[in-house]
Amino acid sequence: MKSNRKTFGIIIIGNEILSGKTLDTNSHLICTELHNIGLVCKEIVTIPDIEKIISEKVNLFRQKFDFVFTTGGIGPTHDDKTSNAIAIAFGDLLTLNKEAKKRLEKHYSDDLLTNARLKMAYVPSRAKLIDNPVSIAPGFFIENVFVFPGVPKILEVMFKDILKKFKKNKKKFIKKIITTTLSEGIIGEYLADVQKKYSDLEIGSYPYFKKNTFGVSLVIIGETSKRVKEVCDLLISYLEKNNGNPRLF
Amino acid sequence: MKSNRKTFGIIIIGNEILSGKTLDTNSHLICTELHNIGLVCKEIVTIPDIEKIISEKVNLFRQKFDFVFTTGGIGPTHDDKTSNAIAIAFGDLLTLNKEAKKRLEKHYSDDLLTNARLKMAYVPSRAKLIDNPVSIAPGFFIENVFVFPGVPKILEVMFKDILKKFKKNKKKFIKKIITTTLSEGIIGEYLADVQKKYSDLEIGSYPYFKKNTFGVSLVIIGETSKRVKEVCDLLISYLEKNNGNPRLF
Known part of the structure; x- marks a missing residue:
């Protein structure tokens, strides 16, 4: 980034x-x-x-x-x-x-x-x-x-x-989290493409296990709301299409 | 060490x-x-x-x-x-x-x-x-x-x-712990002298606070029981003389 x-x-x-x-x-x-x-x-x-x-x-x-x-x-x-x-x-x-x-x-x-x-x-x-x-x-x-x-x-x-x-002297930056029930193994390639296109943003991918469910948290960090929103929209639309139940935080 | x-x-x-x-x-x-x-x-x-x-x-x-x-x-x-x-x-x-x-x-x-x-x-x-x-x-x-x-x-x-x-391929080493109710500020100088004399050993000093008591754990690590025992004896005798209630583990 x-x-x-x-x-x-x-x-x-x-x-x-x-x-x-x-x-x-x-x-x-x-x-x-x-x-x-x-x-x-x-x-x-x-x-x-x-x-x-x-x-x-x-x-x-x-x-x-x-x-x-x-x-x-x-x-x-x-x-x-x-x-x-x-x-x-x-x-x-x-x-x-x-x-x-x-x-x-x-x-x-x-x-x-x-x-x-x-x-x-x-x-x-x-x-x-x-x-x-x-x-x-x-x-x-x-x-x-x-x-x-x-x-x-x-x-x-x-x-x-x-x-x-x-x-x-705080410098603002924007952070959003999207959770999905799809695993890293499924979404990994798509994520890599998005990261390549949006190299000014940081897209982190973190698997989670809690109770009996598991999934992935995607953390998107950037310096303007506009760029972060663009990536969130892309990811959510991809996850919805693939039944990944995306939730934005 | x-x-x-x-x-x-x-x-x-x-x-x-x-x-x-x-x-x-x-x-x-x-x-x-x-x-x-x-x-x-x-x-x-x-x-x-x-x-x-x-x-x-x-x-x-x-x-x-x-x-x-x-x-x-x-x-x-x-x-x-x-x-x-x-x-x-x-x-x-x-x-x-x-x-x-x-x-x-x-x-x-x-x-x-x-x-x-x-x-x-x-x-x-x-x-x-x-x-x-x-x-x-x-x-x-x-x-x-x-x-x-x-x-x-x-x-x-x-x-x-x-x-x-x-x-x-485990290599043995010897570790002993002595606790005392005296604080680091009281025993610090003496400890430094002992460490200087026994430079082949590692003497660590760690304050602890639990419930309403506090004190210090001294951790002594060396490669032979003989050397570690020598230092433990020295420290225990010093702590006893100064009402530090030493306990060896």
């Missing part, structure tokens, strides 16, 4: 995902929310807690995509390497952020603000903080890279706050 | 994951099962249904890792591009696999074996089939690259069959 839509990539950082200990749901949240306002996710990658791997991937992604989101690796322990990796990627240094320190001091009494916790107040010198109303230790962003913690409940609150900024 | 353990990477193919329509759980299944028999996942990547992107990523991964698993994109529609992308990656050609065709002919009556469905019998000429007892259309492998469909219920059956081959 040719498009002017802004792109993004997601970097999930954490051995716990790679070992199967934890199911990553953060990328799904970020993709869903940004897709809804017209951004396109080009790549999601999960990598281990290794500084060099993180900084190389951040440098690759920030050049390839308009925005980059990272999750994980900004906590207080030895396996939290993201902040320093981001500093390295930008040729920057970790420095004690006074505002972050102040917030942590307010949250933890003196004896609980350990060196390990204070580590969370060190961010790259050029970074700007992202508020964390749940566990206080902030995320941050630097240029087009947004750095979030990995705990889903905390990420969710912080991400939805950042999302407001993106919504301001 | 320095290791002789075999490595693998996973390539998840499909716009439906990148748009947030579908939550990927396939990589979690593969990681869990292979971690349990001692393999190490180095990278998971999710990419769109674009032939060039798929073949480039397959070529990168198959050189970097011992094994590569792909999911998605081998169905009957125009957005299923994986098989051809794999052929391109290996400098091979898609050819009609007689055995795959025979299975599809048996499964579908003549009028239902459409051209779109027959597309699923085309695999790279050097590929070997992976049986699909659910929906018949096979997966395949070529050298160290294993190609699976994206529908989780089908992938699960097919993957567990392949898993048997890996279990035969």
